[in-house]
Amino acid sequence: MHMKGAVFNGPGTPLQIAELSVSGPQPGEVMVRMTASGVCHSDYHVVLGEWAAQTPLVLGHEGAGIVVEVGDGVTDVNVGDSVALSWTPSCRRCLYCVSGRPQLCTSAVQNAYRNVLPDGTTRLSRGGDPVYSYLSVGSFAEYAVVPESGAIKIADDVSPAIAALVGCAVTTGVGAAMNTVPVAPGSTVAVIGAGGVGLSAIMGARLQSPATIIAVDLSEEKLELARRAGATHTINARETDVVGAIKEISGGDGVEYAFEAIGRAGTIEQAYAALAPGGTAVVVGQVPSGVKISIDPMAMSGRELTLTGSNYGSSRPSVDFNRILGLHSSGALDLELLVGDRIPLADINEAFTAMGSGATGRTVIEFP
Ligand SMILES: NC(=O)c1ccc[n+]([C@@H]2O[C@H](COP(=O)([O-])OP(=O)(O)OC[C@H]3O[C@@H](n4cnc5c(N)ncnc54)[C@H](O)[C@@H]3O)[C@@H](O)[C@H]2O)c1
Ligand SMILES: [Zn+2]
Ligand SMILES: [Zn+2]
Structure with missing residues (x-):
C-alpha cells in the first residue's frame, strides 16, 4: 500500500512529504490509519540534530487513529477500534514491565529508541529502501504499523487531537506530577517551561x-495558558531572576517540588536551586545529547534535596491513557487548552518554526 508521510532526511533540511510504501502488520502488530498527531519537542530535537537518529525517518510519536488491520495473534484491539499510540511499546515480560514500570521496558528502549519494531525491522520503505518510524510510531504519516502494546484502545468519541496529545505531552506532564513524584496537598510547586509537557x-x-x-x-x-491550566503565579524568565522570584513567591525557602519541562542545563539547575530543604526536582525535559548539568552535592546532602527524572510520566499507557481521558471527560482536566493550530500534514515544517518561537500552543496535524 502507498501513503504520504513526512520524511526526515537529516538535520538542517526540512521534512519532505513523500510517497511511501507501507506493508501489512506482522504477527503482534497492528496497522493504524492516523487521525491526528501532535508535534512534540522530542521531534524537534531530532530535526535540530540535537539527537542522532537513523534516516530516512518518519517523525511523530504523539498520535491517534483507527485500527485498519491486525496481524496474527493480536487480541488487544480489533479493526475499527480507536487507539492512542504509545511510544514505549512494552514487552510485558521484562523486569520493568512485570514490576509495573513499562515506561522503562528493556525491549522498548532497545527497539523503539532505534526507531524499529520489536523484530528489528520497519514496515515502511521508499524505492525499496527502509524508512524508519520514530519511536516505533511515526505518526507524521497517513498510516503507522505499531506493536500491539503500542496501540491503546480508547473510546470512539474522544476527539482525535485530544487522543493524540494523550500519546505524549499529556501523559508525560500529568504523570510526572501524579506518578513520578505525587504532589502533596497544600504544597508548593514550580513548573519551568509551559509548553505541551509543562x-x-x-x-x-x-x-x-x-x-x-x-x-x-x-x-x-x-x-496565560499556564494560568488557565491552574498556575497561581507566573514568572517571565525574560524579565525576572527565576530562582529569586520562586523563592520570594514561596515564602523564602523555595518550593517543595520543581518540574523542569524544557530540556536545558540552565533551567534544570534553576529547578534544583529553587528547592526548599527536603524538596524534589524532577527532570522531565530532555537535553541535547551530551549536555551535562552542575549541582552542588554539599547542598544536596545538607538540605536533603532530591533530583530525579521522569520518563513518559512514569505511566502505564495501557491504563493511564484511559484514566487521563476519564479525567478530561469529567472536567477535572481541560486538555483542549493545550491545542494550538490545527494543520494538514503538508504544513509540518511550519509547526517546527512555530515551536522554535515558543509562543504558540501545541500544533496538531489533522488527517482528513
Ligand atoms: N521525559 C519525557 O518522557 C518526555 C516526553 C516528552 C517530551 N519531553 C521533553 O520535554 C521537553 C518539553 O517538551 P514540549 O513538547 O513541552 O516543548 P515545547 O517546545 O512545547 O515547550 C517548551 C517551553 O519552554 C519554554 N522555554 C524555552 N526556554 C526557556 C527558558 N530558558 N526559560 C523558561 N522557559 C523556556 C518555551 O517558551 C516553551 O513554552 C522537551 O525537551 C521534550 O523533548 C520529555
Ligand atoms: Zn513527545
Ligand atoms: Zn518490558
Missing part, C-alpha cells in the same frame, strides 16, 4: 491541590 504538569499538579503552582516561561502567551 502545561500538562501544571494540570496534573493541580489535581492534587497544592497551595501554590508557579509557572515559568519566556512567552506571555504560554504564561
Whole structure:
C-alpha cells in the first residue's frame, strides 16, 4: 500500500512529504490509519540534530487513529477500534514491565529508541529502501504499523487531537506530577517551561491541590495558558531572576517540588536551586545529547534535596491513557487548552518554526 508521510532526511533540511510504501502488520502488530498527531519537542530535537537518529525517518510519536488491520495473534484491539499510540511499546515480560514500570521496558528502549519494531525491522520503505518510524510510531504519516502494546484502545468519541496529545505531552506532564513524584496537598510547586509537557504538569499538579503552582516561561502567551491550566503565579524568565522570584513567591525557602519541562542545563539547575530543604526536582525535559548539568552535592546532602527524572510520566499507557481521558471527560482536566493550530500534514515544517518561537500552543496535524 502507498501513503504520504513526512520524511526526515537529516538535520538542517526540512521534512519532505513523500510517497511511501507501507506493508501489512506482522504477527503482534497492528496497522493504524492516523487521525491526528501532535508535534512534540522530542521531534524537534531530532530535526535540530540535537539527537542522532537513523534516516530516512518518519517523525511523530504523539498520535491517534483507527485500527485498519491486525496481524496474527493480536487480541488487544480489533479493526475499527480507536487507539492512542504509545511510544514505549512494552514487552510485558521484562523486569520493568512485570514490576509495573513499562515506561522503562528493556525491549522498548532497545527497539523503539532505534526507531524499529520489536523484530528489528520497519514496515515502511521508499524505492525499496527502509524508512524508519520514530519511536516505533511515526505518526507524521497517513498510516503507522505499531506493536500491539503500542496501540491503546480508547473510546470512539474522544476527539482525535485530544487522543493524540494523550500519546505524549499529556501523559508525560500529568504523570510526572501524579506518578513520578505525587504532589502533596497544600504544597508548593514550580513548573519551568509551559509548553505541551509543562502545561500538562501544571494540570496534573493541580489535581492534587497544592497551595501554590508557579509557572515559568519566556512567552506571555504560554504564561496565560499556564494560568488557565491552574498556575497561581507566573514568572517571565525574560524579565525576572527565576530562582529569586520562586523563592520570594514561596515564602523564602523555595518550593517543595520543581518540574523542569524544557530540556536545558540552565533551567534544570534553576529547578534544583529553587528547592526548599527536603524538596524534589524532577527532570522531565530532555537535553541535547551530551549536555551535562552542575549541582552542588554539599547542598544536596545538607538540605536533603532530591533530583530525579521522569520518563513518559512514569505511566502505564495501557491504563493511564484511559484514566487521563476519564479525567478530561469529567472536567477535572481541560486538555483542549493545550491545542494550538490545527494543520494538514503538508504544513509540518511550519509547526517546527512555530515551536522554535515558543509562543504558540501545541500544533496538531489533522488527517482528513
Ligand atoms: N521525559 C519525557 O518522557 C518526555 C516526553 C516528552 C517530551 N519531553 C521533553 O520535554 C521537553 C518539553 O517538551 P514540549 O513538547 O513541552 O516543548 P515545547 O517546545 O512545547 O515547550 C517548551 C517551553 O519552554 C519554554 N522555554 C524555552 N526556554 C526557556 C527558558 N530558558 N526559560 C523558561 N522557559 C523556556 C518555551 O517558551 C516553551 O513554552 C522537551 O525537551 C521534550 O523533548 C520529555
Ligand atoms: Zn513527545
Ligand atoms: Zn518490558
